[in-house]
Amino acid sequence: MSYEVVIGLEVHLQLKTRTKAFCGCSTEFGAEPNSQVCPVCLGFPGSLPVFNLTALDYGIKVALALNCTIQEHTKFDRKNYFYPDLPKAYQISQYDLPLSKNGHIDVELKQGPKRVGITRVHMEEDAGKLIHQDDYSCVDYNRTGIPLLEIVSEPDIRSPEEAYQYLVTLKSIIAYLDVSDCDMEKGSLRCDANISLRPAGQIELGTKTELKNLNSFKAVKDALNFEIMRQTQALDGGVKILQETRLWDEKVQQTISMRTKEGAQDYRYFPEPDLPEIKITQEKINEVKSSLPELPHEKMLRFTKEYGLSVYDAGILVYSKADASYAEECMKAYFSKDKKAVANWFNGALLSEANARNSSLSGLKVAAANLIELIGYVDREEISNLTAKVVLTEMIDTKKTAGTIIKEKSLIQISDTGALDKIARQIIEENPKSVADFKTGKNNALMFLVGQVMRKSGGKANPKVVQEVLKGRLTNA
Amino acid sequence: MSIDKKTVEYMAHLARINLGDKELEKLSTQLDSILDFIDTLKKVSIEGVPPTSHALPINNVLREDSLAASLPAEKTFSNAPSRKNNFFTVPKVIE
Incomplete structure (x- = not known):
């Protein structure tokens, strides 16, 4: 059945405030275990939490960037459960009056843009870290009390690929706001996925499973793909799906049931009496709104309009804020009206250099003027694309300009027909078989001959001119 | 509204409290009368009364994001039933 x-x-997002949500302990990652704790975050009796102003501002920022409605009144609630990572035996979270509701983001997919709803963005505190040993567990409370945002999407996502793109888009937006490290490896961004299947055309939702232990965006996609296969097989075989939490096992590439004990979770939420409610005025909302930077989606649309880029090219350029402003600087410096060449460099040669060096595009430190100088040589057909890539590598390694490198290595392309004709004649003489092949209509033979001329010229021949010269000789001969 | 022994048992489990049979009986009766009282409260007309989530009419008590001292290790662990180096240790529970 389909x-x-x-x-x-x-998505759980750690906010990069200096101090925790309800106390002045540092949030610095990687400190000695239990060195950043105090009576408040350890839940000692008689301690009193006070909420961090910056965490609230960051929360409002994210909520607004995700097009959510900020609630005028918001409050904290206690979510009660016993687990050693939670020293108070409750987590301060939000229940019925969350910070914000009803947002959305626009996700660019191959088949076009898709709007995914955001149910709510609420504030809560992080729990501690457990390190399991053979017969006991070690607890580190440094992470306990770090401010988190929980970002819940509507069940609008229809495939693992869409889920992946949603996360990429969300991460890009949050990175623009500069309110979180968004680092999955350090756990500052975490994701759980809910997934169910229903017969095509049915309105009623199927039974869902919740997937945890997803340590990368790729793991989210892989786990969802596995779960679709598992649930499809079960449903086809008439087996009921159990509503349960399943853990993704990276090694075996499977989700595994967490056999939790009888009964659903009962968190007995109630209002946190230690924290008075928070009122958020329209002035405050306006103030934060006006401080928001241009977000990736708006920037993408502007790039398509101002620089004539395709949605695809612009989409890649705007992913990171620093790279986008670098790209824009280059496009502005570029002499031609058509900026497509610059985008091609960014999404091609520059991107592969960045990937090879595990750097961002702007991290390559090629000044805009220098990159444009290099592109100029290609545009004027003074060097080939291939040579330009070699020059780029050298520019990054030596910090020299394109002009210097091209001069030093005398890389200027030979476009002089006379000079190339000489080499072409020689190559034709040396390769009678290819010449014969060409005459029987084998186009590959021409490419082979072009390659030979290129080689003989030490890669400096202009391949376009070479092709013309060869064609001329072969067809007239 | 009435509360049976089973519900009290369930709540005791959630709160990790061990209750004997006699205590369960006693608490069921007591909780029953508390809930009765709530039922009485429910009869009060609250039309026009704004909902309250906090006992005090104050809001926006917030602090600046500035560092304060954390506890030194000897204080952090002074009441810990068990520790290993700078970790608290607990029986292994995997949920």
Whole structure:
């Protein structure tokens, strides 16, 4: 049977405040275990939490960037459960009056843009870290009390690929706001996925499973793909899906049931009496709104309009804020009206250099003027694309300009027909078989001959001119 | 609204409290009368009364994001039933 996949994602985001949500302990990553704790975050009796102003501002920022409605009144609630990572035996979270609701983001997919709803963005505190040993567990409370945002999507996502793109888009937006490290490896961004299947055309939702232990965006995609296969097989075989939490096992590439004990979770939420409610005025909202930077989606649309880029090219350029402003600087410096060449460099040669060096595009430190100088040589057909890539590598390694490198290595392309004709004649004489092949209509033979001329010229021949010269000789001969 | 022994048992489990049979009986009766009282409260007309989530009419008590001293290790662990180096240790529970 054919099924429709229904996915909703829950993202937990650590905010990069200097101090924790409710006390002045540092949030610095990687400190000695339990060195950043105090009576408040350890839940000692008689201690009193006070909320961090910056965490609230960051929360409002994210909520607004995700097009959510900020609630005028918001409050904290206690979510009660016993687990050693939670010293108070409750987590301060938000229940019925979350910071914000009803947002959305626009995700660019191959088949076009898609709007994914955001159910809510609420504030809460992080739990501690457990390190399991053979017969006991070690607890580190440094992470306890770090401010988190929980970002819950609507079940609008229809495939693992969409889930992946949603996360990429969300991460890009949050990185623009500069309110979180968004580092999955350090756990500052975490994701759980809910997934169910329903027969195509059915309105009622199927039974969902919740997937945890997803340590990368790729793991989210892989786990969802596995779960679609597992649920499809179960449903086809008439087996009921159990509503349960399943852990993704990276090694075996499978989700595994967490056999939790009887009964659903009962968190007994109630209002946190230690924290008075928070009122957020329209002035405050306006103030934060006006401080928001241009966000990736707006920037992408502007790039398509101002620089004539395709949605695809612009989409890649705007992913990171620093790279986008570097790209824009280059496009502005570029002499031609058509900026496509610059985008091609960014999404081609520059990107592969960045990947090879594990750097960002702007991290390559090629000044805009220098990059444009290099592109100029290619545009004027003074060097080939291939040579230009070699020059770029050298520019990054030596910090020399394109002009210097090209001069030093005398890389200027030979476009002089007379000079190339000489080499062409020689190559034709040396390769009678290819010449014969060409005459029987084998186009590959021409490319082979072009290659030979290029080689003989030490890569400096202008391949376009070479092709013309060769063609001329072969067809007239 | 009435509360049966089973519900009290369930709540005791959630709160990790061990209750004997006699205590369960006693608490069921007591909780029953508390809930009765809540039922009485429910009869009060609250039309036009704004919902309250906090006992005090104050809001926006916030602090600046500035560092304060954390506890030194000897204080952090002074009441810990068990520790290993700078970790608290607990029986292994995997959920």
